[in-house]
Amino acid sequence: MFGFGTEYEGLAFWLPVIWAGLIAVAVAMYVIVDGFDLGVGILFRSAREENWRDRMMFSVAPIWDGNETWLILGGGGLFAVFHLAYAILMPALYVPIITMLIALIFRGVAFEFRFKSDRSKFLWDNAFHFGSLVATFAQGVVLGAFVQGFAHDGRQFTGGTLDFLTPFSVLTGLGLVCGYGLLGATWCVMKTTGELEIWARRMAVRFLVATVVAMVLVSLWVPFLGRQIEARWFSWPNVALLAPIPLVTALVAYRLYRDLETGRPMRPFFLAIALFLLGYLGLGVSLFPYIVPPSLTIWQAANTVSSQLFALVGFAVVLPVTFAYTAYAYYVFRGKVAEEIRGGGYGYH
Amino acid sequence: MELDALMLSRIQFAFTISFHIIFPAFTIGLASWLAALEFNWLRTGNPIYRNLFRFWVKIFAISFGLGVVSGIVMSYQFGTNWSRYSEFTGNVLGPVIAYEVITAFFLEAAFLGIMLFGWEKVGDRLHFLATCMVALGTLISAFWILSANSWMQTPAGYAIENGKAVPVDWFAIVFNPSFPLRYAHMVLGAYLTTAFAVAGMSAWMLLRHGRDAPEGKLAGARRSMSMALWFAAIFVPIQILVGDLHGLGVLKYQPTKLAAIEGNWERQANMPLRLFAIPDEAAETNRYELGIPKIGSWVLTHAFDGVVPGLKDVPPDERPPVLPVFFSFRIMVGIGFAMLALGLWSLYLRWKGQLFTNRLFLTATMLMTPSGFGAVLFGWFTAEIGRQPYVVYGLLRTADAASPVSATAVSASLATFVVVYAFIFGFGSYYLAKLLRKGPEPIEGLDEDALSKKPKRPFSVPDERLEGQRPQPAE
Numbered sequence: 001m002f003g004f005g006t007e008y009e010g011l012a013f014w015l016p017v018i019w020a021g022l023i024a025v026a027v028a029m030y031v032i033v034d035g036f037d038l039g040v041g042i043l044f045r046s047a048r049e050e051n052w053r054d055r056m057m058f059s060v061a062p063i064w065d066g067n068e069t070w071l072i073l074g075g076g077g078l079f080a081v082f083h084l085a086y087a088i089l090m091p092a093l094y095v096p097i098i099t100m101l102i103a104l105i106f107r108g109v110a111f112e113f114r115f116k117s118d119r120s121k122f123l124w125d126n127a128f129h130f131g132s133l134v135a136t137f138a139q140g141v142v143l144g145a146f147v148q149g150f151a152h153d154g155r156q157f158t159g160g161t162l163d164f165l166t167p168f169s170v171l172t173g174l175g176l177v178c179g180y181g182l183l184g185a186t187w188c189v190m191k192t193t194g195e196l197e198i199w200a201r202r203m204a205v206r207f208l209v210a211t212v213v214a215m216v217l218v219s220l221w222v223p224f225l226g227r228q229i230e231a232r233w234f235s236w237p238n239v240a241l242l243a244p245i246p247l248v249t250a251l252v253a254y255r256l257y258r259d260l261e262t263g264r265p266m267r268p269f270f271l272a273i274a275l276f277l278l279g280y281l282g283l284g285v286s287l288f289p290y291i292v293p294p295s296l297t298i299w300q301a302a303n304t305v306s307s308q309l310f311a312l313v314g315f316a317v318v319l320p321v322t323f324a325y326t327a328y329a330y331y332v333f334r335g336k337v338a339e340e341i342r343g344g345g346y347g348y349h
Numbered sequence: 350m351e352l353d354a355l356m357l358s359r360i361q362f363a364f365t366i367s368f369h370i371i372f373p374a375f376t377i378g379l380a381s382w383l384a385a386l387e388f389n390w391l392r393t394g395n396p397i398y399r400n401l402f403r404f405w406v407k408i409f410a411i412s413f414g415l416g417v418v419s420g421i422v423m424s425y426q427f428g429t430n431w432s433r434y435s436e437f438t439g440n441v442l443g444p445v446i447a448y449e450v451i452t453a454f455f456l457e458a459a460f461l462g463i464m465l466f467g468w469e470k471v472g473d474r475l476h477f478l479a480t481c482m483v484a485l486g487t488l489i490s491a492f493w494i495l496s497a498n499s500w501m502q503t504p505a506g507y508a509i510e511n512g513k514a515v516p517v518d519w520f521a522i523v524f525n526p527s528f529p530l531r532y533a534h535m536v537l538g539a540y541l542t543t544a545f546a547v548a549g550m551s552a553w554m555l556l557r558h559g560r561d562a563p564e565g566k567l568a569g570a571r572r573s574m575s576m577a578l579w580f581a582a583i584f585v586p587i588q589i590l591v592g593d594l595h596g597l598g599v600l601k602y603q604p605t606k607l608a609a610i611e612g613n614w615e616r617q618a619n620m621p622l623r624l625f626a627i628p629d630e631a632a633e634t635n636r637y638e639l640g641i642p643k644i645g646s647w648v649l650t651h652a653f654d655g656v657v658p659g660l661k662d663v664p665p666d667e668r669p670p671v672l673p674v675f676f677s678f679r680i681m682v683g684i685g686f687a688m689l690a691l692g693l694w695s696l697y698l699r700w701k702g703q704l705f706t707n708r709l710f711l712t713a714t715m716l717m718t719p720s721g722f723g724a725v726l727f728g729w730f731t732a733e734i735g736r737q738p739y740v741v742y743g744l745l746r747t748a749d750a751a752s753p754v755s756a757t758a759v760s761a762s763l764a765t766f767v768v769v770y771a772f773i774f775g776f777g778s779y780y781l782a783k784l785l786r787k788g789p790e791p792i793e794g795l796d797e798d799a800l801s802k803k804p805k806r807p808f809s810v811p812d813e814r815l816e817g818q819r820p821q822p823a824e
Contacts (some may be wrong), residue, residue: 003533062462065417069454073447074426080447083439088427090435097429098762101422102769108418109773112411116780123776155436161758192734287661303440306516314451322455325482329459332467 006191015309016302019081020291022315026077028280032069032183032273037064039184041107041132042177043203045125053125055337061111062333066326067106081196082310084155085291085301085337092150092157093142093164094097100138105130131312140176144169147283148225149293153302168221175214182207186269187262193336197265204268205260212253215279218343219246222286226294242285250276355688355751358430358750359757361766363733365422366639367726368770372416374725377491377536378543382486383464385576387477396792403570404736405547406466406801410465415777419770430759434740434750441507441522442497449493457486476661488536495535501741503602514744526602530595531732535571538728539587541688544720545562548577552711554788556786571705574714582692589685593648599735600649604632604658606735609674611645612638617661620645625679630670634662638709650669669737677730684724691717 008016027266037060047053076084090097106127114124141164148168150175152157186202223230232238256271289297302308383405390398424446427435451648460482468476506521507514516522551574558566599607599653607613614629615621621640628635646655660668691713698704705711740747 003418065461066455066458068417069458069796072421072454073450075428076450078445079435079439080443082437083443086439086443087432087436090425091754094429094752094754094758094762097425098765101425104421105418105769109414112414113441113776116407116411120776126649148382152480156432156753158753161755171459179629192803206597238401292516303443306519307444310516311447314448322419322451322459326455326459328530329462329811331609332463332470341716 004295010290011309013299013303013325014079014311015305016298017289018312019077020289020298020304023074023077023081024284026070026073028277029177030067031276031280033067033070033277034064036060036183036187036246036269037067038107038132038136039180039182040187041128041184042136042181042192043184043188043200044132045129046203047196047199052199055192055196055339056188057111057114057128059188059337064111066106066329068080077311080292081303081308082298082301083298083303088150088152088155088157088292088296089146091157093145094154095161096138096141096145098163100135100142103131103133103135103138105131107135132180136177137173140173141169143283144172147172147222147287147293149295152292153294157284168225171214171217171221174220175211177209178210178214179279182211182272183269183276186256186260186272187294190266190269191337193339201260201263204255204272208253208257208260208272211275215249215275219282222283228290228294232286245282245285246280249275251284251301352756352760354754355748357756358751358754359747361430361759361763362426364517364536364763365419365426365766365770366606366765367729368723368774369416369419369423371722373491374539374542374722375546376409376413376416377487378541379405380480380487381540382543382547382577383409384477384480386485387480388398391473391477397568397572400789400792401573404569404784405573405635406465411777411784412780413461414494415773418773422766428752430754431740431750432743432752437513437745437750438501438741442500444516445497445523446492446501449490449497453490453493454585457483457490460486478543491536491539492532494530495532496523496525497530498523498732501705502531502736503527504597504741504744509744523726527591527595530591530598531592533726534588534595536726537584537591538721538725541584541588543689543690544577544580544584545691545717545721546719548574548581549715549720549781551577551712551787552786553718555705556711556715558788566788566790567792574706578692578695578699578714581688581813583697585685585688585692589689592682598651600605600657603735604818605663605812606660606669606674608660608662609650609669609671609735610678610731611649611657612671612675613645613657614660616656616662618646618654618656619643620649620655620657626675630665630671632669647677650815666738669735674731674735677727677734681724681727681731684720684727687717688720688724734811 040056044053044056047056077085078089091179095166108122108131110128110131114121114128145168146163148164150157150168151163182204185200185207188200189204192200223233233242252271254275256268256275257267267276287293289299291298291301353574381403386398386402386405389395390402427446452487460479463476463479465482467479469477481613481666499526500522503526504514505525506516506518508517509515551570554566554570596607599610611620612623612626614633615633619642620641620642621638623638623640624634626635627636627641645654647653647659651654660671694710694713695704698707704712736742738746738748740750
């Protein structure tokens with residue numbers, strides 16, 4: 001079926017496909033929402049004035065915790081329905097994942113500690129900035145390592161601790177820093193006013209250029225990482241079917257650049273998201289149906305049908321509710337952050 | 350003891366989870382405490398409750414933040430350090446953990462933002478709803494994580510296929526034999542942890558400020574302490590009962606763990622209640638044993654001649670380390686009875702009208718501030734070490750659960766966690782101490798007599814708000 005050469009049928013075929021889709025959505029959600037608040041952290045130290053930093057932090061303080069929860073859902077979802085992939089990927093990515101966790105610890109506590117400190121405030125400014133930067137870089141490295149593939153015997157990781165580290169994974173790490181920086185900058189454009197907004201606009205243009213360069217480099221490199229990927233992109237009729245992805249990406253990048261120049265407040269953020277989703281789509285097309293590249297498919301890694309169904313019932317019922325109240329939480333904090341963050345701030349701290 | 354990747358991973362897991370559990374144990378109770386305060390504010394319009402809410406919510410936010418960041422570490426460690434455990438249990442526990450994320454974590458996180466930052470944006474009632482949702486989220490989270498943990502203690506509803514556990518009956522998996530009482534025991538433990546922490550911190554404020562401090566400063570501490578001690582006086586006895594019932598489950602499903610808890614080497618009737626002993630694993634006996642004859646059997650089986658299983662029922666490589674299990678259980682129980690004593694004392698002083706004035710009692714209450722944390726930690730040591738050498742009782746040995754990662758990588762991560770947690774915890778405690786020293790903002794112009802002497806108005810009477818007292822939303 002569909003030329004993936006699987007012997008799986010019925011539920012055993014469809015459930016892993018549905019779940020791969022759901023996890024892809026969870027990861028995409030994560031990349032977008034935590035992407036912009038990590039991006040705010042990446043920009044953080046370049047902001048000249050203390051008041052700017054206060055406002056930047058306030059723009060994400062009420063929502064960052066929910067954003068990061070998508071990361072737990074990505075890992076938890078993998079454990080729930082593709083535990084074999086989880087069991088192979090996590091040891092293979094031991095170093096970048098632990099690095100990311102440590103960075104997220106510093107960054108997470110910075111939200112609480114920064115507003116309660118005076119003399120030690122610089123510590124939490126740095127914790128927020130470097131925590132965001134390192135976590136992002138580690139995530140980008142994970143992404144690159146994932147695209148490269150892993151040595152495994154089908155049940156266990158068989159490679160070395162540092163196999164993940166290659167020029168390609170370093171490139172994707174830097175690329176993600178640029179990308180999250182772009183998301184964070186366009187978020188600030190949308191959420192702030194005055195000089196801060198103008199500054200964020202300038203930063204967004206820089207990060208946009210860097211992101212586009214990184215995307216081009218990665219796109220040129222990816223097809224040569226493995227023969228499967230090359231065949232997928234450059235065989236007929238795939239070339240024609242997939243050609244729109246890079247073309248639309250180029251258009252979106254151009255539109256985003258123009259919007260930043262002309263001073264539109266909100267659209268740049270959503271165009272930046274679109275840019276991310278297009279890149280993500282390109283990677284998805286390259287890798288499907290492998291969940292542990294280059295050889296373990298979603299069907300081979302899937303849990304039993306019963307486990308997938310049990311989890312799916314919960315997701316079907318709960319996820320729409322989750323989306324609803326998450327959207328409500330965003331709605332509550334809509335609009336631009338006030339120019340002055342007074343002591344009372346949002347009535348807290 | 351060889352420091353290979355397995356042992357290092359065990360140390361790392363024990364360290365990170367011991368650090369983590371402190372915060373949920375506190376915030377599960379604090380979230381409900383905040384909901385109770387806000388409910389009272391909405392019901393009575395008494396500004397003291399809103400004032401208390403605004404104080405405790407800061408303590409909550411710091412604790413919750415530390416719990417979240419250390420919790421993310423836990424969720425990834427199953428894979429990074431225990432991949433063969435993940436492979437063995439994934440079909441069964443994967444969905445259970447996923448349910449925790451989608452039913453609890455998102456709920457907590459989304460409404461936490463509104464609870465902390467949104468009061469003037471959403472109004473009183475919606476804000477109260479947000480607080481309740483955060484409290485509910487903590488309870489749901491505990492539900493799933495304790496279900497998963499209980500399944501590892503008393504597996505049910507599964508079959509073994511190709512060397513892996515696969516689900517057969519989801520209801521039996523989630524509501525496995527030890528789950529209901531373990532959940533009740535843990536949630537009560539968390540509530541009591543909060544109650545004693547709140548009572549202790551309030552007692553400290555009362556002692557510190559003395560009787561001459563302005564009423565606006567002390568009224569909140571008195572109210573907090575009184576509420577927390579009511580809770581403790583009522584629920585400590587219930588907790589002891591629940592703990593006893595939970596013990597009966599251990600006797601039934603994990604006899605070897607029970608034997609280790611009791612330091613009982615030989616299967617025997619008329620087992621004494623061992624108050625003290627030093628178990629000697631090499632000699633398979635106890636040294637310096639001090640016990641009350643027959644009472645041990647009576648406590649466990651509710652019959653003086655009840656037969657209690659012994660450690661020698663199983664070969665040595667099936668036994669947990671006896672010494673730490675034996676002692677951590679006794680520490681937990683000892684703390685429990687100290688809590689009981691304080692609760693009874695508080696009732697007596699209340700009756701005498703000296704609850705806030707007896708300095709000896711206030712000092713004792715202050716010293717009990719960390720008691721709940723201790724009880725929870727040592728309770729978990731008992732449960733988790735008592736399960737060894739299995740990670741899934743009777744099915745998967747801890748030694749067969751670890752990841753194929755290098756000892757170098759794990760020692761580096763372990764060292765990093767120790768340093769980072771010490772740093773974070775140090776600063777967290779420092780800011781908490783700063784908040785506590787400052788105490789709640791004094792309520793200005795508070796009519797002291799009205800506040801302390803007027804009887805509570807019934808629910809149905811419309812609020813007569815203290816004019817101009819109700820804090821207006823900030824800009």
